[in-house]
Amino acid sequence: MGVIVPPIKCQGIKTKLVPLIKECLKTPIKGTWIEPFCGSCVVALNVQPEQALLTDTNEHIISLYRGIQDQTIKPGIVKIFLEEEGKKLSTDQEYYYRVRERFNKSKDPLDFLFLNRSCFNGVMRFNKNGKFNVPFCHKPERFSQAYITKIVNQVRAFSEVVSRSEWIFEIADFRTTLVRSKPDDFVYADPPYAGRHVDYFNTWSANDESALINHLKETPSKFLLSTWHSNKYRSNPLLEANWQGSGFFTKTFEHFYHVGSTEDLRNPMTEALITNYALLEEDKSIEYNQLSFIGGRN
Ligand SMILES: C[S@@+](CC[C@H](N)C(=O)[O-])C[C@H]1O[C@@H](n2cnc3c(N)ncnc32)[C@H](O)[C@@H]1O
Numbered sequence: 001m002g003v004i005v006p007p008i009k010c011q012g013i014k015t016k017l018v019p020l021i022k023e024c025l026k027t028p029i030k031g032t033w034i035e036p037f038c039g040s041c042v043v044a045l046n047v048q049p050e051q052a053l054l055t056d057t058n059e060h061i062i063s064l065y066r067g068i069q070d071q072t073i074k075p076g077i078v079k080i081f082l083e084e085e086g087k088k089l090s091t092d093q094e095y096y097y098r099v100r101e102r103f104n105k106s107k108d109p110l111d112f113l114f115l116n117r118s119c120f121n122g123v124m125r126f127n128k129n130g131k132f133n134v135p136f137c138h139k140p141e142r143f144s145q146a147y148i149t150k151i152v153n154q155v156r157a158f159s160e161v162v163s164r165s166e167w168i169f170e171i172a173d174f175r176t177t178l179v180r181s182k183p184d185d186f187v188y189a190d191p192p193y194a195g196r197h198v199d200y201f202n203t204w205s206a207n208d209e210s211a212l213i214n215h216l217k218e219t220p221s222k223f224l225l226s227t228w229h230s231n232k233y234r235s236n237p238l239l240e241a242n243w244q245g246s247g248f249f250t251k252t253f254e255h256f257y258h259v260g261s262t263e264d265l266r267n268p269m270t271e272a273l274i275t276n277y278a279l280l281e282e283d284k285s286i287e288y289n290q291l292s293f294i295g296g297r298n
Contacts, residue, residue, distance in 0.1 A: 004161070006040040007068075007078075007113060007154040008061065009122040011202070013039060014190060014226065017255065017271070018046045021188070024224055024251065024279055031184030034221065036174035037191050041065060045158060047188075050165055053180065055172040058124075058201040064109040065169045068159050073109060075156040079148060081110045086143025089118070096136035104131045117151055118142045126200035174208075178215040187223040189216065213242045222277050229272040239272060249275045 003018045014021065021043055033049035035041070038056045056062060067073035088095045096118060103111035112132075116124060119134035127133045170177075174191070181187055191212055192202040216223050228236050229252045243250070255271045273279075 003042070004045050004157050005154055006042050006045055006158055007151055008040050008064065008116045008124075010039045010061070010124045012190065012193065013042055015040075015042050017226070018043060020251075020253065021224065021226075021273070022047060024273055024275065025186070026277070026279075029186045031182055031186070031221070034177060034181050034185050034187045036172070036177040036187070036189055038169075039190065041158075043188055043190070044167070045161055048161055048165065049186075052165065052167040053170070053177060054167060055170045055174070055177045056201075057171065057173055059171045060107065060109065060112045062169045062171045063107065064112055065158070065162075067109050068155060069162045069167065069169065071159070073155070075152045075159065078110070078113065078155045079152045082114065082143050082148045082151060085114055086148065089143060090140050093136060093138070093140050100132055113151070117147075124199075124201075128200060130200045175211060175215065178212075178219060181219045181221040183220045185221040187216070187219055187221045188226075189223060190226040193228050209238060209242075216276070219276075223275065225274040227272050227274060229270040231269045236272075243274055247276060249277065249279050251279055 003015055005015060025047065029047070029049045031051070033044060033047060033052040035044055035052065035054050036056075038044065038054040039058075039061065041054055041061075044052050044054055054065070064073065085095075085099065096115075099111050099114055102108070103115055115132055115134070116122075118137055118139075119132075120137045121134075122137075123134055125132070125134050174189070178187065189212065191208070192204040216225060227239065229239060230236060251273045252270055253273075254268050
């Protein structure tokens with residue numbers, strides 16, 4: 001089965017990494033799948049755990065997904081909304097900015113979806129006051145019938161998976177989510193990469209980074225952390241300092257981001273997955289202090 005694509009896009013979306021992440025899970029999840037930085041939820045959508053706690057500080061993502069879950073946002077509603085709003089956009093490009101202004105006042109999740117799927121470069125960026133500030137993609141015919149059908153199908157697929165699962169969506173800081181983890185749970189953590197995706201919801205300080213490391217080191221659950229290893233300019237200086245020692249394992253691989261505006265984001269990046277369980281049965285994977293490049297081009 002191919003990867004199920006969620007209805008929203010965000011920086012650092014892991015669509016391309018889903019097969020690798022699934023391969024690294026090893027065993028079925030007995031308890032709750034905990035994702036403290038759920039973003040687009042593409043990973044949960046494809047792992048399809050029965051129980052999940054999906055949290056993020058971005059209230060707009062959570063509100064859209066809650067709407068799909070409680071069926072106030074159904075595929076049919078999305079179709080009509082995008083057809084009507086897309087028509088207005090096709091005759092007046094400035095209409096995008098009217099929706100943006102409306103969204104920044106009302107926080108309507110359908111407006112959020114509209115903006116997310118018609119903004120420049122498909123990025124999700126909010127200014128320091130928490131207002132969405134990405135310009136229009138300059139394609140008046142953005143919401144073609146084919147594009148609307150694609151989005152509606154993504155909403156339907158999301159809704160189908162959510163309706164047969166016990167998933168909880170919450171606006172929360174990762175600290176309050178991670179203290180809830182128990183031995184049978186599985187934590188997948190995909191934090192913002194420091195200094196990369198800087199915006200209102202993605203501000204990430206050295207304090208956040210060290211708090212995350214401490215929480216993960218103390219969690220009774222198995223965890224898998226996505227982080228960056230290096231790009232052509234530099235290596236992640238914190239990786240070795242944070243994970244040196246026994247009991248943590250890593251897999252590295254090269255990855256190419258497609259969502260992003262700057263050259264830096266479009267260059268290949270070597271990513272690392274860090275776990276507190278062995279990734280390969282026979283050799284107990286690569287313990288962190290023997291880190292080596294074992295992945296291929298993604
Ligand atoms: C790299 S993205 C996650 C991408 C996600 N795995 C996906 O595939 O779509 C990081 C996410 O962390 C969220 N975030 C940033 N700071 C946070 C915090 N302190 N607590 C919880 N979530 C946070 C952002 O809103 C963003 O959605």
